[in-house]
Amino acid sequence: MTIALTFFLVRRAAVVLGTLCEVKTGIFLRLNVWAKLIHECAEVVRAPRLRDEHYSISVRHAVASVYGARAMRGTAGVSSWRRRAEMRKHALRVADALRAAEAQLDVDPREGAREIARLAMSISSRYAEGRVGALLDRDDLDRAPAAEGRFEAAQLTMTACAISGLALASPALGLPVQVTVATSVAVVALIYRNTIFTGLGAVGFLYPLFFPGK
Structure with a gap:
C-alpha cells in the first residue's frame, strides 16, 4: 500500500x-x-x-x-x-x-x-x-465493446500488497521459494481471474523488487 x-x-x-x-x-x-x-x-x-x-x-x-x-x-x-x-x-x-x-x-x-x-x-x-x-x-x-471490468489500478494495488505480505511472511515462516511462488500465482489468479496473464505480468515486475536475488 x-x-x-x-x-x-x-x-x-x-x-x-x-x-x-x-x-x-x-x-x-x-x-x-x-x-x-x-x-x-x-x-x-x-x-x-x-x-x-x-x-x-x-x-x-x-x-x-x-x-x-x-x-x-x-x-x-x-x-x-x-x-x-x-x-x-x-x-x-x-x-x-x-x-x-x-x-x-x-x-x-x-x-x-x-x-x-x-x-x-x-x-x-x-x-x-x-x-x-x-x-x-x-x-x-x-x-468497440466495453470491457467488463474497470479495476486495473485496484488489482495492481492488491497484487502489490499481497506480494509484500508474502515477502514479509516467507522468511518468518521458513517457506521455500517454490511455495512462495505458487502462493503468489494463486493469489494473483484470485485477484485477476479471467485476466490472469495481465496479473502474471505484474508479478513478473514486482517479484524482483520484493524478493531480490530469487
Missing part, C-alpha cells in the same frame, strides 16, 4: 510541477509510445511474409499512455472534477477500441495492424492538440 501511495503522490507532484513550470518535454514523451506502435504496425503491413514477431504487437503501453493522458496534458485543472471524470470515461472507451483492434491481429494481422495504426495516429494527433476528451471519434468508440 505504501509503495502504491508513494507512486501516486510522486506522479501527481510531477504532473503539477510540470504544469506550473510549463515543462513540455514530459508532456509529449508519451507521443513516442504511440509513434513506436505505429511503426510496429507499419512493419506488419509492408512485410512480404509474416513472421512470428509480427503477431506479437501489443497495445499495453499505448493503453497506459491513454490512461495518463488527461493528467499529463494538463488541459483540465485539478479542481475541474467533472471534466476530469468525463475524460476518464473517454480514456476507458479509447482503451477498449485499442484492445478490440488488437484482437483483430488473430483474425487478419495486416488489417488489425492497419486499424491499430489508424487509431494510434488519431490519438497522438489529438493529444498533441490538447483534445484529450476526443482522442477518437464516436464511431470508433461505438464499434
